Amino acid sequence: MSKFEIWTEKYRPSKLSEVKGQDEIINRLSAFIKSESMPHLLFAGMQGTGKTTSFLAMAKEMYGDNYRDNVLELNASDERGINIVRTSIKDFARTKTVTENVPFKLIFLDEADALTKDAQHALRRMMEDYTSNVRFCLSCNYSSRIIPPIQSRCAIFRFQPIRKDVMKEVILSIAREEKIDLDHTAMDYIYDAAEGDLRKAENIFQATTAIADKPSDSIPGTMRVTINEVREVVSFAEPTELYEILKLGLSGNFKASKDKLSDVLVKYGLSGADAISQFQKQIWNSEEFEDKLKVKLIKSCGEYDFRISEGSNEFIQLNAFLADVNLIGTNSRFQNRDSNI
Numbered sequence: 205m206s207k208f209e210i211w212t213e214k215y216r217p218s219k220l221s222e223v224k225g226q227d228e229i230i231n232r233l234s235a236f237i238k239s240e241s242m243p244h245l246l247f248a249g250m251q252g253t254g255k256t257t258s259f260l261a262m263a264k265e266m267y268g269d270n271y272r273d274n275v276l277e278l279n280a281s282d283e284r285g286i287n288i289v290r291t292s293i294k295d296f297a298r299t300k301t302v303t304e305n306v307p308f309k310l311i312f313l314d315e316a317d318a319l320t321k322d323a324q325h326a327l328r329r330m331m332e333d334y335t336s337n338v339r340f341c342l343s344c345n346y347s348s349r350i351i352p353p354i355q356s357r358c359a360i361f362r363f364q365p366i367r368k369d370v371m372k373e374v375i376l377s378i379a380r381e382e383k384i385d386l387d388h389t390a391m392d393y394i395y396d397a398a399e400g401d402l403r404k405a406e407n408i409f410q411a412t413t414a415i416a417d418k419p420s421d422s423i424p425g426t427m428r429v430t431i432n433e434v435r436e437v438v439s440f441a442e443p444t445e446l447y448e449i450l451k452l453g454l455s456g457n458f459k460a461s462k463d464k465l466s467d468v469l470v471k472y473g474l475s476g477a478d479a480i481s482q483f484q485k486q487i488w489n490s491e492e493f494e495d496k497l498k499v500k501l502i503k504s505c506g507e508y509d510f511r512i513s514e515g516s517n518e519f520i521q522l523n524a525f526l527a528d529v530n531l532i533g534t535n536s537r538f539q540n541r542d543s544n545i
C-alpha cells in the first residue's frame with residue numbers, strides 16, 4: 205500500500221462505464237458521445253458524486269489521446285475573478301479543434317454557482333458567441349443558483365448522493381486492492397459520516413489506514429480497520445449526545461440545550477452545517493418522536509441549513525434552531541393537552 209498516493213485520485217474512474225450509481229446520467233452522456241453532437245451541459249449535485257469524474261471520462265472517450273488539447277478546465281471560484289476566466293475562455297475558443305470527428309471543444313467550469321449574477325450574464329454571452337466550436341459543461345452544487353437563461357441553454361444532469369450499496373461496493377473494492385480487512389460496522393460508520401459524498405468516504409477510509417496497527421486474523425497479510433479507527437478520524441457527535449440536546453430543547457430547557465450543544469461542537473469540532481445535518485439524522489431515526497413532531501423538526505432543520513449555507517453566522521443560527529425546537533416542544537405539549545380534552 206502506498207501511503208503517498210491519494211485514493212480519490214488513484215481510484216477515480218477513467219471510463220464513463222466505471223462511474224457508479226449515476227446510471228441514467230451515464231446513459232445520456234454516452235448517447236451524446238455516440239451521436240457526436242451535444243448541447244451545453246449543467247451538472248448539479250453535492251460534492252463527491254462524480255461530476256468532475258464524469259466530465260473527464262466523457263472527454264477522454266470523445267477525443268481519445270488528444271483530449272488535453274480539446275479540454276479547458278476552469279474553476280469559477282478562482283479568486284482572480286471572471287476576467288481571467290473570460291480571457292482563458294476566449295483564447296481557448298479562438299483556435300479550431302484538433303480532432304476530425306468531434307466538431308467542438310469542451311470547457312469545464314467548476315463551481316459555476318460561485319459566479320455573481322453579472323458574471324453569469326457575461327458567461328451566457330460567451331456561451332452564445334462560441335457555440336459554433338465550444339460546448340460548456342458547468343458544474344455546481346445548486347442549479348437554482350444558476351441564472352435561468354443559462355439553465356435554459358443547458359441539458360441539466362442531477363447527480364444523486366451516492367447510495368449505501370454503491371458506496372459499499374466502491375469502498376470494499378478499494379479495501380481488497382489495498383489489502384485491508386474492513387469491518388462491517390466500520391463500513392457503516394464511514395457511510396454515515398460521508399453523507400452521500402464518495403470523496404469524503406474514500407478520504408476517511410484512507411485516513412483510518414494510517415492509524416490501523418492490527419493485522420487481520422481472518423485474512424492473512426492484511427491490516428484490520430474497525431469502528432475504533434474510523435471513530436478516531438471522524439469528528440462526529442455521538443447520536444446520544446445530540447438526541448439529548450433535542451430532548452432538552454423540546455422539554456423547555458433552552459439554556460441547558462444551548463450549553464450542551466456548545467460542548468458538543470467544541471468536543472467534536474463540528475461546523476454548524478454538520479450539526480444541523482446530524483440533528484436531522486437523529487430526528488429521522490428517532491423511534492420516540494411522533495411523525496407530527498418529526499415533520500416540524502425536519503422543516504426547521506431545512507430552514508437553518510439553508511440560512512447557514514447562505515453564510516449567516518452559524519452560532520446565531522444554531523441557537524435560533526434550538527429556540528425553534530423549544531417552541532415546537534411547547535406547542536406540541538399544548539397540542540397534546542388540547543387533544544386530551
Ligand SMILES: Nc1ncnc2c1ncn2[C@@H]1O[C@H](COP(=O)(O)OP(=O)(O)O)[C@@H](O)[C@H]1O
Binds near residue numbers: 406
Ligand atoms: N459516482 C462515482 N463513481 C465512482 N467513484 C466516484 C463517484 N463519485 C465520486 N467518486 C470518487 O470520488 C472522487 C471525487 O469525485 P468527483 O467526480 O471529483 O466529485 P465531484 O462531484 O465533487 O466533482 C473521485 O475521484 C472518485 O474516486
Ligand SMILES: [Mg+2]
Binds near residue numbers: 255256257314343
Ligand atoms: Mg468536482
